[in-house]
Amino acid sequence: MRTYNATVHKKRSSYHWGKPILGLFCLGFLVVPPFHLAAQAIQEIPSTGPEESLHEEQAAPATTPEAVPGTAPAATVSAVPETVPTSIPEQGLFTEFFLPPAREGMGAESWYYEAKRLEQADQGGAPSQEKQALLDHMYSLAFHFGEKTAAIEAGKTLLQRSLSRTGYHGTKNLALQWLEYFGPDWEVYRILISRALESADYPQALEAVAAMRRLLPATAKARAAELSFYEFSARAGLGEQDWVPAALAYLDAATLDSWGAKLLRLAAAAGSLEPETRELCLMRANFQAKEYGQAAAQALAAARRLHQADAKRFLISEAGRAFASSGMRTEGIAFFLDYFDIAPQETKMPGTSPVDVPEAVLLSLRASGAREQLWVAAYYLARLWQIAEQEREAAILFLGLTESAPSPGDADGALWYWLDITMRRIAQGDAEELGAGRSLEFGALVEISRRWRNASGFDDIIDDFLRRLLREKSWSDVYSLFVLLDDRLSASMRTRLMYLSGRLLEEGMAATGSGVDEARAIAGQQYASILADKDAEEYYRTMSAWRLGQEPPFLASMPALYDKNQNTELSPAFPRPAMVLQAGYNPSEALTAAGPGFQTALSLIRNYLNYGLDEMASAVALRYLGSLDSSLLASLAFELSAEGQHNAALRLARDAIYRGAGQRYPELYGLMYPKAWNDMVAKGATIPGIPEALAYGIIRSESVFDPKAVSYAGAVGLAQLMPATAAETARGLKMNSYSLTDPQDNLTIGMTYYSYMLDRFGKKPMRAMFAYNAGPGRMTIWNKESGELSDDILLETLHLTQPRQYAKNIVQASLAYGKIHYGIDALSMLDYLVEAKPLAPKATGTPPGQVAVIPAAEPSSAGETIPLRGHTQ
Structure with missing residues (x-):
């Protein structure tokens, strides 16, 4: 094994290393093993992510493993030589490459970094064959002759490049050399095994798998399914069948990852399984791959096995979810009715009440002692009825299932569907029955809230109901919703409803029946309660502090790095x-x-x-x-x-x-909220005429200062611009050429587009945020629906989660920038962001360079009047 210590470095004098030989390298004469460049297309193999550490476990010196049948001893990759060679055997090669000189104080490792720099310069283009060969050569030099750190990375880079540029033997030889030099490494072994399997070198693959298990035991245990897949694939390639029972163990795994699914596909292809077992394997594999139509068809083919009394719960569940997600409703209903010996046509017999079948299912379930398999079957039967718009039957069955659920989570699942169906059916009633309907809605919510175990599971239903109340301008009903459910709500929903109902009371929009002053007193108490709750969502603590005229708690630990007297950033004094x-x-x-x-x-x-x-x-x-x-x-x-x-x-x-x-x-806060590209941001902020603190808040929330960021929707760069929106805005700016990954171009276009949104929506910063994120078309609709609502109340009416969270993030980030870098008072900033009041910068009240500390808010006593901003008491 190649060893990197001071002694061995001295022994590298056998290479005649020094300035004379560097000159020869630069002229193109070199002693280096040959590197094959024949191109060969191969399948892509998984690669390790950047989160993996640089080194795997350091294995103790190992003995040579038993030879795999058909493998020559020389093919062993896991043996560690008992003696360390003083040098790597030299191999002659004439090279025609002209290389950049190594940097002062660096040896061959310099060419690893130079090669990376050349590759980076070619991003976006395809290097020529000559350039590719030069890069291969430079990486090879660094791998064989560079210091250890760069040699490790150069060798791995060569291996990745070899996947598309060499044949199997080129990759194999390179991997074997890497392992000989540096010892066991998961990534290198994986490349070797994958190429061996692709090339039908099954003995080599088996040998490498055995080496991984012996030399990297902890990692091998954590990735047992992946290693088993490699092993069983090789054994299948050799015509063996005795691995199949071990692969079938994954049929009984409650959760299945992609490697487990591959193992089940491998077992299904073995040809030695019973037909129904094979179909079950494929059902699970296709379900894991989200191929729901195929999974449902295979569930039908394996129906006899799935209907047995000892069928695993998760198998029945996966079958049910496959039917529900594939659109195979009719087949799924028939499949689950078979658990109860009820034929599908019985649900539509003339003169038969539609409630008869759900009741028959529940009677059968009770007679079985609420056997878990039957409960799960009944649950998915109800789910499929709901999808098929047989909501009456579904509601009866879901409600009945809550009484015999195997677990609290199961009971909550059935309750959720019953409540969802019930709330929608009530909401679809006639307008003149709205009063009666509202009472029914509140009654259903209160009843179910007494029975649910995990309140957060019902947040989406309450959120939908809340937004409907706001759209209908039923302000007092919002307050009633909070009062009726209160401590039965999840912590996050309770905080949100407490703040929102407080704002409606404060603005005189909701009534308590005791007058305006009493309503505002209640609002103040609710804000104080939120502020005192350290576990409450920080945005609502911030907004509550604003209404009470206090600094938001999250700013308390942040330093003011801005000297208001000099109108500049403080010189580093921390x-x-x-x-x-x-x-x-x-x-x-x-x-x-x-x-x-x-x-x-x-x-x-x-x-x-x-x-x-x-x-x-x-x-x-x-x-x-x-x-x-x-x-x-x-x-x-x-x-x-x-x-x-x-x-x-x-x-x-x-x-x-x-x-x-x-x-x-304390300056770490200045890095967490950086003033990056400040000249560009300052110039960009002047386009919409907004404070730099807000411009930075938008950038930080959009891209976290990654100029090459690309969202799942295709938005690009610092300001996360959609290409079509950017192109239209750039035309207006007469920018004939631009790059969305260039900070200057991206910020110019992004801030211009934000200025359009500001102009279009009344110069209101939060509404411009909603439009920037969700599009001006949606914001136009929301604008018409909301009228003159305060923007923090408007935020709660939006039916899309993303623009709501987006605006919350920008508000919090803008406040942090205002305090850390610009000396802007948080209350003044919030007045500007939420109410579009002119921004009047002023000191935060914290001496520059010091960390502010404010006392924690205390809950107010009942009946205590707490002064609110903008209201005289």
Whole structure:
């Protein structure tokens, strides 16, 4: 095995390493193993994510495993030589490449970083074959002759490139060399095994699987299904069948991941299974893959097995969900009626009441002693009736099932469907019956609230009802809803209803029957209660503090980095952690405790930054979120921020703050809310005429300062612009060419578009936020429905969760920016954001450079009058 220590480094003099040979490298003469470049298309294999650590477990020296039949001893990949060679055997090769010179103080590892830089420069284009060959050559140099840290990464890069550029033997030889040099590694073994299986080299695949289990036992245990799939695939390729029973164990697994599903497909293809067992395997595999139509068809084919008394609950459940999701309602209803010996046509017999069948199902269930399999079958029968719009039958069955449910969660599931059907049927009544209907709705909610176990499971039904009350302008009913359900609500829904009903009372829109002053007194008490609840959603604590004229609690720990007297950011006057990437850094106890893996990572980060590979440096640093001493996280955050890697710095700073580093290093808050690209943001904010704090709040909430961010919907860049919207806005700006990943272009277009939304919706910042996120068409409808509602009340009427949360995030971020960087009073900022009042910047009341501390709010006593902003008492 190749060893990297001081002794072996000295022995590398056998390569005649030094300036003369560097000159030869640059002229194109080199001693290096040949690298094959024949292209060959292969299937894509899974790759490890950036969160995996740089090194797998360090295995103890292992003995050579037993040879797999048909494998020559030389093919062994897991054996560790008893003696360490003093050098790697030289192989001659004439090369025609002209290489960039290695940097001062660096050896062959320099070409790994240079190659990465060349690849980065080619992003968006396809490098020529000559360029590809040069890159292969540079990575090969770094792999064979560079220092360990870069050699590890260069070898892995070569392996990934070999998947599309070499044949199987090229990849195999490279993987074997990597493992010989550096020891066991999950990612390298996986590439080797996948290529071996693709190339029908089954003995090699089996040998590598055995090595992984022996040398990486903890990882092998955590990924047992994946390893079993590799092993059983190889054994199947060799014509063996004795692995099938082990694969069938996954048929009884309550939860099935993608590897378990692959194992069941493999077993189904073996040809030795009973037909119904095969169909069950395929049902589970297709259900896991969301191929619901196929899964439902296979459930029908395996009906005899699924109807047996000992059928597993999760198998019946997966069959039911497959029928429900595939649209096979009729077949599904018949399938589940068979559990109770009831034919489908019995539900439609002339002169038969439609309630007879649900009652017959419930009687059969009771007679069985509420056997769990039958309960699950009845539950999915009711679910399919509901989908088929047989809601009366479904409601009767769901309500009956609550009495015999196997668990509280099952009971809540049946209650939820009963309540959903009931609320919709009442809401569909005639308008003249609205009064009676409203009483029925409240009655159903109150009754079910006494029976549910997990209130949060019913939040969506209450949310739908709440928004309907707001659309109907039934303000007093909103307050009644809060009073009737109160402590039976989930904590999050209770906080939301408490704030909203308080606002309606404060504005005189809802009545308590005791006059305006009493209503406002109740509102004040509700705000104080929210403010005192440290577990309440922070947005509602912020809004409650605003109504009470207090600083929002989440701002209390944040420093003011802005000097209002100088109208500028304070010069750095806070303590900072030692910079771990700087030359001369004296290793701390924290660094020593982090282990050699992190010190190796620091070397990578340092070199990536030196070569302008900032994003790669950030990716390595982010692997350590949640696992390092907070001072080390803080140090990395400051250093990456200085390199312009604001997204990574923000995430590291946030982690460090949450783990207690904020008090020691207050400037971390300035990294968690960074003033990134300030000249561009300042210029962009002038377009809509908004405070920079709001512009930064939008950017942070949209992209978290990742200029290359792309959302699931296709929005791009710092301001998350949809390409069509950006193109239309750019035409208006006469921008003939632009790039949405360029901060300047993205911010110019994004702030211009926000200015359009401001102009269109009455210069109201929150309404412009809703329009920016959900589109001006939707906002136009919401505008007409809402009239002159205050925007914090309007937010609660929106039927889409995303724009509601989006606006909440921007409000919180804008307040943080206002305090940290701009000296803007939080109450003034909220007046501007919510009510579009002119913003009057003023001091936060906290001396610059100090951390503000406000006393926690205390719940008010009953009947106490609490003054509210904008109202005389």
